[in-house]
Each structure stands twice: as structure tokens, then as C-alpha cells.
Amino acid sequence: xxxxxxxxxxxxxHLSFMRSxxxxxxxxxxxxLAVIGAPMEDSSNLKSGARFSPxxxxxxxxxxxxxxxxxxxxxxxxxxxxxxxxxxxxxQLFDLGDIPILGQTxxxxxxxxxxxxxxxxxxxxxxxxxxxxSSIIAPVSRGIAEGxxxxxxxxxxxxxxxxxxxxxxxxxxxxxxxxxSGKVKLKDTCILAPAENPSVEFIKELTDTSAKxxxxxxxxxxDSNEISDxxxxxxxRNLPVIVNLDLSSVxxxxxxxxxxxxxxxMSLKLLRRVLVxxxxxxxxxxxxxxxxxxxxxxxxxxxxxxxxxxxxVGYLCSRxxxxxxxxxxxx
Amino acid sequence: MSNYPKMNTVASSLFGAPLGSxxxxxxxxxxxxGMPSDWxxxxxxxxxxxxxxxxxxxxxxxxxxxxxxxxxxxxxxKSVLRKRQDDWIIDCGDADIFPDSVExxxxxxxxxxxxxxxxxxxxxxxxxDHYNGYPSCLGYSRGLLDRDPxxxxxxxxxxxxxxxTNRLGAWGKYNHATNGRRITEVSNIIQANMVWIGISGWxxxxxxxxxESMGGKVFSSQDVHRLGSAKVMELAIEHATRGCESLYxxxxxxxxDAGYLPGTGSIVHSxxxxxxxxxxxxxxxxxxxxxLDIVETCPPLDPSGxxxxxxxxxxxxxxxxxMFQTGK
Numbered sequence: 001x002x003x004x005x006x007x008x009x010x011x012x013x014h015l016s017f018m019r020s021x022x023x024x025x026x027x028x029x030x031x032x033l034a035v036i037g038a039p040m041e042d043s044s045n046l047k048s049g050a051r052f053s054p055x056x057x058x059x060x061x062x063x064x065x066x067x068x069x070x071x072x073x074x075x076x077x078x079x080x081x082x083x084x085x086x087x088x089x090x091x092q093l094f095d096l097g098d099i100p101i102l103g104q105t106x107x108x109x110x111x112x113x114x115x116x117x118x119x120x121x122x123x124x125x126x127x128x129x130x131x132x133x134s135s136i137i138a139p140v141s142r143g144i145a146e147g148x149x150x151x152x153x154x155x156x157x158x159x160x161x162x163x164x165x166x167x168x169x170x171x172x173x174x175x176x177x178x179x180x181s182g183k184v185k186l187k188d189t190c191i192l193a194p195a196e197n198p199s200v201e202f203i204k205e206l207t208d209t210s211a212k213x214x215x216x217x218x219x220x221x222x223d224s225n226e227i228s229d230x231x232x233x234x235x236x237r238n239l240p241v242i243v244n245l246d247l248s249s250v251x252x253x254x255x256x257x258x259x260x261x262x263x264x265x266m267s268l269k270l271l272r273r274v275l276v277x278x279x280x281x282x283x284x285x286x287x288x289x290x291x292x293x294x295x296x297x298x299x300x301x302x303x304x305x306x307x308x309x310x311x312x313v314g315y316l317c318s319r320x321x322x323x324x325x326x327x328x329x330x331x
Numbered sequence: 332m333s334n335y336p337k338m339n340t341v342a343s344s345l346f347g348a349p350l351g352s353x354x355x356x357x358x359x360x361x362x363x364x365g366m367p368s369d370w371x372x373x374x375x376x377x378x379x380x381x382x383x384x385x386x387x388x389x390x391x392x393x394x395x396x397x398x399x400x401x402x403x404x405x406x407x408x409k410s411v412l413r414k415r416q417d418d419w420i421i422d423c424g425d426a427d428i429f430p431d432s433v434e435x436x437x438x439x440x441x442x443x444x445x446x447x448x449x450x451x452x453x454x455x456x457x458x459x460d461h462y463n464g465y466p467s468c469l470g471y472s473r474g475l476l477d478r479d480p481x482x483x484x485x486x487x488x489x490x491x492x493x494x495x496t497n498r499l500g501a502w503g504k505y506n507h508a509t510n511g512r513r514i515t516e517v518s519n520i521i522q523a524n525m526v527w528i529g530i531s532g533w534x535x536x537x538x539x540x541x542x543e544s545m546g547g548k549v550f551s552s553q554d555v556h557r558l559g560s561a562k563v564m565e566l567a568i569e570h571a572t573r574g575c576e577s578l579y580x581x582x583x584x585x586x587x588d589a590g591y592l593p594g595t596g597s598i599v600h601s602x603x604x605x606x607x608x609x610x611x612x613x614x615x616x617x618x619x620x621x622x623l624d625i626v627e628t629c630p631p632l633d634p635s636g637x638x639x640x641x642x643x644x645x646x647x648x649x650x651x652x653x654m655f656q657t658g659k
Contacts, residue, residue: 078534301593
């Protein structure tokens, strides 16, 4: 059905994330937040389309480009009623564009991803990676503190059946490849709201170490201090913290746009609470995965990208110190 | 009673209502006015297909609850519902829409709802994007004054957004983000009796302050979760009807969480659930509203078609008092 276009679409102009400034690697400095698109997906997936997610997320995010919208210059959260100034966003949040992986071989694409993340990391900036599916996690992680290990927080997504390196190669769970490569040690992992029930063997292996795993129900009953302690504990080990946020962490009835349907996942409110709590510790990279904007019939509905962006905006504003969201988080 | 079946109208109409004109309306009857206009939405359009989608959806609902039965039991209110045999609703068709002139479109819609209201009937306007709630309310306001020059009214807007911006970019003063603000400017509204329910996420702080300063009230979706949907609607009705006999209600379906209801132009998350929306409308259905609109049904944005089904059901809950006679 043809749709007319409005005179000047709200999505006109450069679709940078939240209307942030387009920048290059050399523009980044310590404390910067660098948004990077990684439009890649594993060709063995049952469904295709996650590679279109960076574009979809950016398009939706311009609704929140407050500082670029003179009609909406004093945003407040309706529940907190706390006015905050967004004018400094342009000094801290940058959009570097997409990694040029289109048409590349898998190994070349992986290399480009790794090199891009390295460039951000060595400037002491935090990268916000717009995936893509979970196949981007390994190359992104290699770009964080090359040659050193890292801590890993996984929100949603698959869990490996076992941490046994040989056996875990048989699963596509991203943690398996991180463990196999030695980039992440099991004791330095934290899994929140996994999208699949972990195997008994894996749970036992987790609990034998200091690793943590919490379901969405358990998270719902935790206060923000307990949740932030999870990331602070990992960060205090002097390890860079890699966070993977997979859309499958959120209940599917709220969006329907994850390839992995989950009906006991988190609400948007809980996800936002978790992200804000985690933001109390420095994070090396936040990798968004699991959003497929082309799921049959849902490509025009856009609930998934709106949900991700809404949660992410809360995180970013808190991370940038624009709002003191932490105290009100438990209300 | 005649023994031949009651024929459907030649075109779809709301709840299978007979087609007519505002001149045929009698006091207390609902007069349906379609507003198939969406070019005053700033991004995702398609609500111009909303009025017809609502007519189809409500006709289906009407068929499923009537057939030859005249008595039904409603477990929600634990009451027997007897379908009214008289014409409680007349579908007056769509207002003329002028895509090149917001002023002409505004006057076209307003003239219809004015005629409905002036006749003592209750305008029920079908959007369209939410801007059209303004011309609908404008005509209602004029119609009230036609009946009684001193008649004032309160206002309840169930919505995910305040729609209280004064101007919006290229769209100026007349678009789906300004309808609430424009309604404050009609002569016989009591600004302090304006209430918003279901607001989600970030809003403009200046607009919120302005609403508070004029005595209006805002209930967020979180308030609905926290206080309960029935309680919030009771408080809203109490606030909106202080010192006046008339109440206009604007039902924007986008107050509902997008996971349940994706087919609308400006979706929200952490919004209210269908159950909460229905519970609010069960309370509202007993309120003395005498003008209403339902807006932002956008069929092209929901391939599953459930959005118009939900919106039709919301109307059913709102209009129960008119559609049925109740009794034990």
C-alpha cells in the first residue's frame, strides 16, 4: 500500500545515532562514546536480516535527537520529572558510521571489525556497537585490550552447553568462542536473563567459579545496587568489561523482532534498570545484537528498534551524567 | 417485530450502524464522523485508513455479539446486556479532507461535529492522526455553545504523548503534536479540567510545567501501573468534570504498549496494557462524556490487523452504555 511522505520527514538528513555528530576515530578522546555499526550476520542463521539493524536503530533513534529539535529542548522523564540539559551530548557522543564489511570475506570482515574497535579502545573511549548478530562478538572482543583477557557480561542470548572448549565449539553461543580463544575466563563472566535455559552441566561449571548467572525473574527482585555490584566486581579486577545486550533478553511479546522468541524475558523497565546499574562501572564496549528488523511482517512495525533505543537512551543519559537515574531506578 | 432480517448497510459503518446525516440525529444518539486524514502526522502515516478499518472491525464485533440473540451476559460487569433495538448510533460518513489546506480540513471536520453536537447528539470522531482530535473537539465546542452560550466542558486525553507542543518544525501549529495545545485555546474549555492519562517516556519539561500551571493533571503509564487503571480513571473523571456538565474524551490508541498494539504512528514502550486500557474504559463508560474521538489507528503499520481489532474493542467497552441496556 503506497504511503505518502510528509513534506519534510522527521528522518531527513544524516541518520546518525540520536542526531549525534559524525566523527572519525581521531576525534575520539578519553570518555567519548563512539557508536559504530557492524552490519554483519552469520550466513548459517535460519533467518536473515540482522545486518539491517544498524540502519533501523539509527532511524528510530532520531526521535530522541532532542538537542537537534528546537521544539523539544527540555526533555524530562515523565516518571522522574527531572529536567536535564542535553546540550553537552555533542561533546561526548559520536557516530563513526558503519564498518565497511559489505562484500568482504568473513575473515576480512572480522579483521575490519577488530581493527575498528582497537582504534576506539586505544583512545580510552567506549564503543557502542550496533549489530548485526552474535557473530560480531568475537571480532569485537579481540579489539579490546589485544593480547589480554577481558570480563564479559551477557544480557540475553544463547549460553554454551558447557565451558569445555572442545565441546563448546559445537555451539554458536558467543561465550563459547570467547572461552575457547582465552579472551574470557569463565570466572570473569556474568550472564543475565539468558534466552535459553542453560544446561545443568554449564550451571555447575559456573557456580564452581565466581561466575554469576541470573534469570530475569531474579533480576526483577534485585535492587540496583546488587546489579551494579556485578559489573563493579568485574571492573575491579582490572579487566576491560565487554557487555553484550541481545534483544532476546526482552520478552518477545513486547517486540516480536528477535529471532529467538522468549516469553519470560525482561520488561523494558527492567532492562533499563539493568543497563543504568551496569553503567556505574566503566565499560569497554556495549554490543547490541539479536535485532532483526526484517522479520516477516514486522519490518514496518519497528517495535524492536524502538525498544532498544528507548533502553539505550536511558543508559546513555545516565552514563553521560545527564540524569541521575540511579536512585529513582528502583521505584 | 418484522420477520425479515435487518439488512447491512451498503457500505461498512461503525458497529453496522445505519448511515445518515447529522440532521437525522436525535439527542443522546451517537453521530459518527470519519476523519481520514494523516498528513498532519510528522513521520509514520497511514491513519487515513483508520476510519474504515474501525468500521470493518466494529461491524465484525457487532455481528459476533448480536446474531439473533438479544441478551448477553457480560462477565466483566457481571450483568445481562440487552441489545438496544432502536438506533443508538448513526454513521454520518467521513468529513471532506483537503490535503493541501489544514484550515479547510479543520473547518470541514469541525462543521460536522458541530452539527452533531448542536443536535444534542454525541459526536464520535474516527481518526486519522491525532491532530484531527482538535477539529473534532473544536466543532464539539461550537456545538455546545450553539445549545447553550454558557456551556463549558472538561477534557480527558488517553495518550502515550502530551501533544502539547505549540509548534512543530515544518508542520507549524497544526499537527499531531499540537492538538492538546490547540484545544486549550477553544473558548469554552476549562483548562484546569484537562487531564492526560498514559503518558510514557520523555516529554518536554516546559510543556509539563505549563499544564501544571493551568491546573491540568497528568497521569503517566507508570501511574496506571502503580495506582491501578480504574483508580486513575476515577481520579481523572473527578478532575475533569469539576464544575461543568460536559466532558470531551480523546482516545489515542498509542497509549497502549507497542508490543500489543503496533499499528500506530508514534509507538511507545512501557505503555499501558490492553487489559488496563479496557478497565479504564469500563469506568469511563459510566462518565457523562458527550463528545469523543478515537485516533491513530494505522492499518498499514500492522500487517496482523490486530490493531484495529483492539481499537474496535476499546470502542465497544466505551460505548457499552449506549449499545446495551443493562440489568441483572
